[in-house]
Amino acid sequence: MEHIPVDHPYFGVFLLFxxxxxxxxxxxxxxxxxxxxxxxxxxxxxxLSVYECGPEITKQPSRISTQFYLFALLFLLFxxxxxxxxxxxxxxxxxxxxxxxxxxxxxxxxxxxxxxAWKKGALEWHSIK
Amino acid sequence: MHLFMxxxxxxxxxxxxxxxxxxxxxxxRRVAALIQNRLGPNRCNIKGMRxxxxxxxxxDMMKLIFKEEFYxxxxxxxxxxxxxxxxxxxxxFLSFIVVPYADDITLDGFTYHIQALxxxxxxxxxxxxxxxxxxxxIIAGWSxxxxxxxxxxxxxxxxxxxxxxxxxxxxxSFLITYxxxxxxxxxxxxxxxxxxxxxAWGIIMQPLAGLIFIVTAFAxxxxxxxxxxxxxxxxxxAYHTEYSAMKFALFFMGEYIAMSASSAIIVTxxxxxxxxxxxxxxxMHQHINLVLIALLILVPxxxxxxxxxxxxxxxxxxxxxxxxxxxTILITVFVxxxxxxxxxxxxxGLSYEQSSxxxxxxxxxxxxFKVMLMNFVFVWVRWTFPRFRYDQIQHLGWKxxxxxxxxxxxxxxxxxxxxxx
Numbered sequence: 001m002e003h004i005p006v007d008h009p010y011f012g013v014f015l016l017f018x019x020x021x022x023x024x025x026x027x028x029x030x031x032x033x034x035x036x037x038x039x040x041x042x043x044x045x046x047x048l049s050v051y052e053c054g055p056e057i058t059k060q061p062s063r064i065s066t067q068f069y070l071f072a073l074l075f076l077l078f079x080x081x082x083x084x085x086x087x088x089x090x091x092x093x094x095x096x097x098x099x100x101x102x103x104x105x106x107x108x109x110x111x112x113x114x115x116x117a118w119k120k121g122a123l124e125w126h127s128i129k
Numbered sequence: 130m131h132l133f134m135x136x137x138x139x140x141x142x143x144x145x146x147x148x149x150x151x152x153x154x155x156x157x158r159r160v161a162a163l164i165q166n167r168l169g170p171n172r173c174n175i176k177g178m179r180x181x182x183x184x185x186x187x188x189d190m191m192k193l194i195f196k197e198e199f200y201x202x203x204x205x206x207x208x209x210x211x212x213x214x215x216x217x218x219x220x221x222f223l224s225f226i227v228v229p230y231a232d233d234i235t236l237d238g239f240t241y242h243i244q245a246l247x248x249x250x251x252x253x254x255x256x257x258x259x260x261x262x263x264x265x266x267i268i269a270g271w272s273x274x275x276x277x278x279x280x281x282x283x284x285x286x287x288x289x290x291x292x293x294x295x296x297x298x299x300x301x302s303f304l305i306t307y308x309x310x311x312x313x314x315x316x317x318x319x320x321x322x323x324x325x326x327x328x329a330w331g332i333i334m335q336p337l338a339g340l341i342f343i344v345t346a347f348a349x350x351x352x353x354x355x356x357x358x359x360x361x362x363x364x365x366x367a368y369h370t371e372y373s374a375m376k377f378a379l380f381f382m383g384e385y386i387a388m389s390a391s392s393a394i395i396v397t398x399x400x401x402x403x404x405x406x407x408x409x410x411x412x413m414h415q416h417i418n419l420v421l422i423a424l425l426i427l428v429p430x431x432x433x434x435x436x437x438x439x440x441x442x443x444x445x446x447x448x449x450x451x452x453x454x455x456x457t458i459l460i461t462v463f464v465x466x467x468x469x470x471x472x473x474x475x476x477x478g479l480s481y482e483q484s485s486x487x488x489x490x491x492x493x494x495x496x497x498f499k500v501m502l503m504n505f506v507f508v509w510v511r512w513t514f515p516r517f518r519y520d521q522i523q524h525l526g527w528k529x530x531x532x533x534x535x536x537x538x539x540x541x542x543x544x545x546x547x548x549x550x
Binding site for chain 1: 135138139142143194195196197198199200201202203211214215218219222223226245246247248253274275277279283286287290291293294297298300301302304305308309310365370371374375376378379519520523524527528531535538539542543545546549
């Protein structure tokens with residue numbers, strides 16, 4: 001018992017991770033074993049087929065609308081902005097007007113890009129006709 | 130004692146995340162029934178004990194465990210197929226861990242944080258881990274080889290990353306207001322009074338950022354009105370179309386834990402966390418006897434009201450008679466025991482440590498009450514609003530919430546500089 005570092009702040013994370021892994025194990029191995037022993041089994045070919053008749057099995061990197069990529073790119077841009085703002089916000093009272101003007105310049109520059117994307121129609125959802 | 134106080138918040142995390150799942154499922158179905166003017170689940174029972182239908186989710190759970198576990202024949206990447214629900218569940222579960230359940234407590238010279246992960250990062254951990262769940266969704270959709278699945282996964286990921294920006298910006302306004310990133314410090318700041326009579330809760334200090342945060346929290350958990358990723362009428366069950374039995378149950382549980390975690394973070398940031406309005410820890414320490422007397426009066430009154438309500442509701446059905454009788458006896462016995470315990474405490478007087486344990490229990494109960502109320506709001510919204518169309522979701526996220534959040538930061542910053550420095 002002395003070897004377990006219970007005082008470490010991340011001890012709880014470790015413990016919950018173990019529990020998560022346990023739940024995951026339960027669903028993959030143990031539940032498979034239990035249902036193999038207990039559940040009623042029917043061997044129908046149709047049961048193992050893809051859900052609902054009609055949809056074909058897709059090949060994995062099938063065609064994806066470019067709109068999703070556009071959103072992903074914009075997300076990268078703006079999430080970096082948010083990450084920059086976190087330390088700024090915590091020390092904001094120390095920085096005062098200086099920090100305010102610096103961040104305002106940064107955001108204004110990004111807003112220009114945001115407005116450009118907006119006016120270009122990158123934020124619209126284009127329906128394919 | 131030392132070990133117990135360290136394991137205590139971890140146990141609380143387990144209770145707040147795992148044990149509340151059946152309760153949330155039950156609440157979801159009963160509130161849906163209430164809103165749609167029907168009865169909801171009330172047939173399942175153990176020897177006539179129905180507990181208002183709470184046996185139903187337990188029966189559902191048993192059913193899911195004993196279902197046949199099989200893999201559809203067209204699944205090629207079985208590893209990713211199995212891994213996906215685990216990621217969704219784990220991410221939701223681990224995002225719960227930073228929430229403070231009560232104020233710091235000093236026992237035997239040690240100061241314990243009632244927080245399973247007592248680090249300063251707080252809200253950053255929540256944002257980071259909660260958004261990991263989207264990997265599970267993408268992997269599930271990708272490995273399912275189904276058009277519905279891949280569409281749902283793409284929609285979910287696109288929606289989550291769109292709303293994450295607005296959420297981050299809303300959090301920045303809170304950071305400016307509270308001047309800290311640690312959730313416990315934020316909650317302690319919310320125990321103060323504004324102008325001497327309003328509790329300084331986040332929703333009062335930052336109404337706009339609070340609203341944006343609530344909306345984005347709804348979108349992040351993929352719940353209605355933002356449930357386009359799993360819109361039943363369009364794409365069946367989306368990313369969990371091809372899942373069954375316990376693998377499906379993990380997705381299901383992950384969704385409810387994520388909802389509970391979002392409620393907990395909303396309560397912590399906006400509604401004062403574990404703080405009881407007008408009674409922060411210092412005030413309660415000073416007036417511990419008054420608090421005890423208030424409990425002495427309130428608990429019997431509330432239980433009496435509950436018993437009256439239960440008897441009135443159960444009187445029309447004869448099959449409920451036995452259950453009503455047992456519940457009445459149980460509640461009465463509990464109230465009598467509790468009252469005599471309170472009398473004992475009042476007569477003997479409390480030491481400082483005893484009163485801090487009492488305050489901790491009260492704060493945990495207050496937190497649990499607020500979280501359940503917020504969960505109720507989640508359910509209420511789900512059964513009240515229709516689903517947004519997908520382009521409307523993106524429109525709201527990018528064109529309304531992000532500019533609003535930026536403006537809010539701008540005005541907050543100006544206000545803080547003019548007022549503070």
